[in-house]
Amino acid sequence: MTISKVVLETDTSPVTSTGLLDELPKEKLAWMLQKMCETRYFEEKAEELYIRGQVHGTMHLSIGMEAASTGAIAALRPDDLIIHHHRGHGHTIAKGADITLMIAEFLGKEPGYCRGRGGSMHIADIPGGNLGATGVVGSGIPTSVGIALALQMRKSDKVLLSFFGDGATNLGEFHESLNMASVWKLPVVFLCDNNQYGMSAAIKKVTNIDRLSTRAVSYGIPGETTDGNDILAVYQATQTAIDRARAGEGPSLVENVTYRWRGHSKSDRNLYRTQEEIDDWKTRDPIVRFKQVLVEANVMTDEEVEAVDQQAKATIDQAAEEAVSFPEPSPENMEDEVYAP
Amino acid sequence: MTQNGNREITYLEAVREGLILEMRQDPEVFLLGEDIGIYGGAFGVTRGMLEEFGPERIRDTPISEAAIAGAATGAALMGMRPIMEIMFMDFLTISMNQLVNQAAKIRFMFGGKASIPMVVRAPAGSGTGAAAQHSQSLEAWFIHTPGIKVVAPATAADAKGLLISAIRDNNPVIFMEHKLLYRTKGDVAEELYAIPLGKADVKREGSDLTIVAYSIMVPRALEAAEQLAEEGINIEVVDLRTLKPLDEKTIIRSVSKTGRVLIAHEAPRTGGFGGELAAVIAGSEAFDYLDAPIRRLAGRDIPIPYNRTLERSTVPQVEDIVAAARTLAQEGR
Numbered sequence: 001m002t003i004s005k006v007v008l009e010t011d012t013s014p015v016t017s018t019g020l021l022d023e024l025p026k027e028k029l030a031w032m033l034q035k036m037c038e039t040r041y042f043e044e045k046a047e048e049l050y051i052r053g054q055v056h057g058t059m060h061l062s063i064g065m066e067a068a069s070t071g072a073i074a075a076l077r078p079d080d081l082i083i084h085h086h087r088g089h090g091h092t093i094a095k096g097a098d099i100t101l102m103i104a105e106f107l108g109k110e111p112g113y114c115r116g117r118g119g120s121m122h123i124a125d126i127p128g129g130n131l132g133a134t135g136v137v138g139s140g141i142p143t144s145v146g147i148a149l150a151l152q153m154r155k156s157d158k159v160l161l162s163f164f165g166d167g168a169t170n171l172g173e174f175h176e177s178l179n180m181a182s183v184w185k186l187p188v189v190f191l192c193d194n195n196q197y198g199m200s201a202a203i204k205k206v207t208n209i210d211r212l213s214t215r216a217v218s219y220g221i222p223g224e225t226t227d228g229n230d231i232l233a234v235y236q237a238t239q240t241a242i243d244r245a246r247a248g249e250g251p252s253l254v255e256n257v258t259y260r261w262r263g264h265s266k267s268d269r270n271l272y273r274t275q276e277e278i279d280d281w282k283t284r285d286p287i288v289r290f291k292q293v294l295v296e297a298n299v300m301t302d303e304e305v306e307a308v309d310q311q312a313k314a315t316i317d318q319a320a321e322e323a324v325s326f327p328e329p330s331p332e333n334m335e336d337e338v339y340a341p
Numbered sequence: 342m343t344q345n346g347n348r349e350i351t352y353l354e355a356v357r358e359g360l361i362l363e364m365r366q367d368p369e370v371f372l373l374g375e376d377i378g379i380y381g382g383a384f385g386v387t388r389g390m391l392e393e394f395g396p397e398r399i400r401d402t403p404i405s406e407a408a409i410a411g412a413a414t415g416a417a418l419m420g421m422r423p424i425m426e427i428m429f430m431d432f433l434t435i436s437m438n439q440l441v442n443q444a445a446k447i448r449f450m451f452g453g454k455a456s457i458p459m460v461v462r463a464p465a466g467s468g469t470g471a472a473a474q475h476s477q478s479l480e481a482w483f484i485h486t487p488g489i490k491v492v493a494p495a496t497a498a499d500a501k502g503l504l505i506s507a508i509r510d511n512n513p514v515i516f517m518e519h520k521l522l523y524r525t526k527g528d529v530a531e532e533l534y535a536i537p538l539g540k541a542d543v544k545r546e547g548s549d550l551t552i553v554a555y556s557i558m559v560p561r562a563l564e565a566a567e568q569l570a571e572e573g574i575n576i577e578v579v580d581l582r583t584l585k586p587l588d589e590k591t592i593i594r595s596v597s598k599t600g601r602v603l604i605a606h607e608a609p610r611t612g613g614f615g616g617e618l619a620a621v622i623a624g625s626e627a628f629d630y631l632d633a634p635i636r637r638l639a640g641r642d643i644p645i646p647y648n649r650t651l652e653r654s655t656v657p658q659v660e661d662i663v664a665a666a667r668t669l670a671q672e673g674r
């Protein structure tokens with residue numbers, strides 16, 4: 001059975017992730033499905049809260065991209081680190097965040113991850129190894145260099161996954177950071193969540209290369225492109241890169257090609273792409289696909305798969321119900337929070 | 342149609358109209374920025390312009406703020422009149438080297454042999470729940486850079502007229518557009534007209550106290566003035582419109598008349614433009630007429646928080662202006 005349908009017109013590398021189904025324990029595979037489902041339901045809930053007018057601000061949904069976030073983080077050790085970006089709900093959930101506290105942050109509540117100061121775009125869970133989401137495109141990439149440098153200088157065997165979008169690769173910071181990380185052989189994996197658009201800009205129109213992973217060549221590091229809707233392919237490519245980073249051999253660039261179903265944010269009228277294209281990508285739903293793989297390979301039964309799905313939905317519903325009733329933060333004395341004592 | 346034959350349009354439409362009218366008559370003017378084409382810009386300012394002017398002159402760029410600013414600077418050095426749109430003023434931090442070390446310096450550093458006629462359109466300010474990295478008002482950084490002009494219109498009519506002057510100006514001009522003003526409406530003449538840079542506008546005459554404001558603080562000051570008029574406090578509102586070059590004369594004249602001045606801006610107080618304004622007033626002949634200390638109302642010295650209540654508490658609101666002006670009107674009596 002081939003798990004990974006090749007979705008890239010340009011793809012030439014066969015994906016060989018089938019072996020993972022035998023290698024990974026059933027609990028791990030079920031956990032991966034669970035995190036994908038939680039991400040999906042979280043974002044649908046976020047959308048619902050937004051439409052009901054309970055959210056002040058914007059949000060960026062990653063519906064359709066769940067394999068890229070969960071698959072990469074699944075390959076980490078629990079004590080490893082991530083840093084990520086504005087479309088970061090999936091990374092945060094996969095890294096093990098408390099979903100109630102995430103929704104609380106989204107609603108601007110005091111018990112939220114950032115005490116209502118950050119919002120959807122800036123969720124961080126520092127004790128959980130999630131070093132935060134940046135809203136300035138690409139600006140997590142240089143910070144990654146320093147995080148990985150600290151790991152290296154302290155002789156830690158932890159690694160960092162640094163997530164960013166396709167659009168972020170056109171910032172100068174991308175170039176400077178990958179070069180520096182390569183030269184210093186830092187323990188970081190650069191993960192490009194390539195959903196093929198940066199707002200309205202099709203990545204094919206704003207770059208003249210077919211695959212962003214080929215940029216790795218200019219830094220002398222490995223570059224790999226995967227079918228980013230195939231969670232096992234993402235897992236495998238990330239695992240290889242993590243092994244290299246942990247062994248002290250330096251960074252890699254992994255590009256996971258996926259698709260964003262929703263608009264960029266609330267202001268998006270979707271004029272830059274066709275409904276056919278969106279519908280076509282919806283037929284490649286990474287969650288549906290993974291469920292099929294698990295059932296066809298007899299890892300899980302239909303009932304087990306649906307039980308995971310429904311449990312995820314219940315988790316989100318419960319979290320939202322709880323978070324809504326949390327207290328609001330106080331505007332007093334915020335000056336005291338600006339500088340560390 | 343309004344009484345004077347103008348239409349009511351929004352601030353956003355006024356900016357767009359200014360862009361369109363100037364582009365129609367000057368082929369050297371072009372726009373570049375992220376998602377300004379088919380998307381129409383993050384706030385919709387350039388909506389429809391791609392259809393009229395095409396992708397050469399409504400130029401979508403990659404997410405590359407340093408190169409966008411560089412492209413504008415270089416094209417301007419060649420004599421074209423580029424207008425770059427930065428999606429949020431906060432991202433000018435990425436463009437800073439090109440703007441501060443190149444665009445601002447070239448004329449003087451090369452002995453006056455070159456000029457950089459470019460405009461940077463920068464949506465600024467808080468109030469949209471966009472949190473710390475998408476809500477800043479960074480005018481002070483640019484005011485502090487010789488070679489750059491800074492414009493911050495408060496009304497639709499001013500936005501259009503000042504934009505025309507900014508485009509025609511032979512220097513780099515930062516054109517701040519407040520996000521909360523985009524939907525506000527005002528009387529705007531249909532034809533092309535220019536409002537000169539460096540001229541403040543007295544938006545309301547009064548005798549008891551002057552509020553010096555710009556951008557979003559102007560409508561807030563006007564509303565505060567309305568409320569205080571009912572208490573018998575007569576407020577004059579000076580809208581600076583251009584922050585650099587500064588129209589010191591209009592400020593000094595007003596403060597000399599009223600004897601009391603409240604300066605209001607959204608940006609954080611420390612190192613903010615209000616300090617400079619206070620120094621200008623204190624060092625002028627208006628000093629002799631002051632009946633009370635010069636007061637400043639500014640943003641808190643914190644990053645803009647996400648939560649609506651916290652965000653609101655960070656920058657001066659109408660009620661804050663009312664309270665500060667009421668107190669000031671009593672001071673020194």
Ligand SMILES: Cc1ncc(C[n+]2csc(CCOP(=O)(O)OP(=O)(O)O)c2C)c(N)n1
Pocket residue numbers: 060086087135136137138164165166167168169195197198199264375404406428432435
């Ligand atoms: C430096 C910078 N420029 C522009 C923006 C506005 N913006 C926010 S997200 C985005 C698109 C980013 O594209 P990509 O990196 O592919 O991430 P995606 O949104 O597709 O997940 C843009 C232009 C920003 N936040 N930061």
Ligand SMILES: [Mg+2]
Pocket residue numbers: 165166167193194195196197198199
């Ligand atoms: Mg993208």
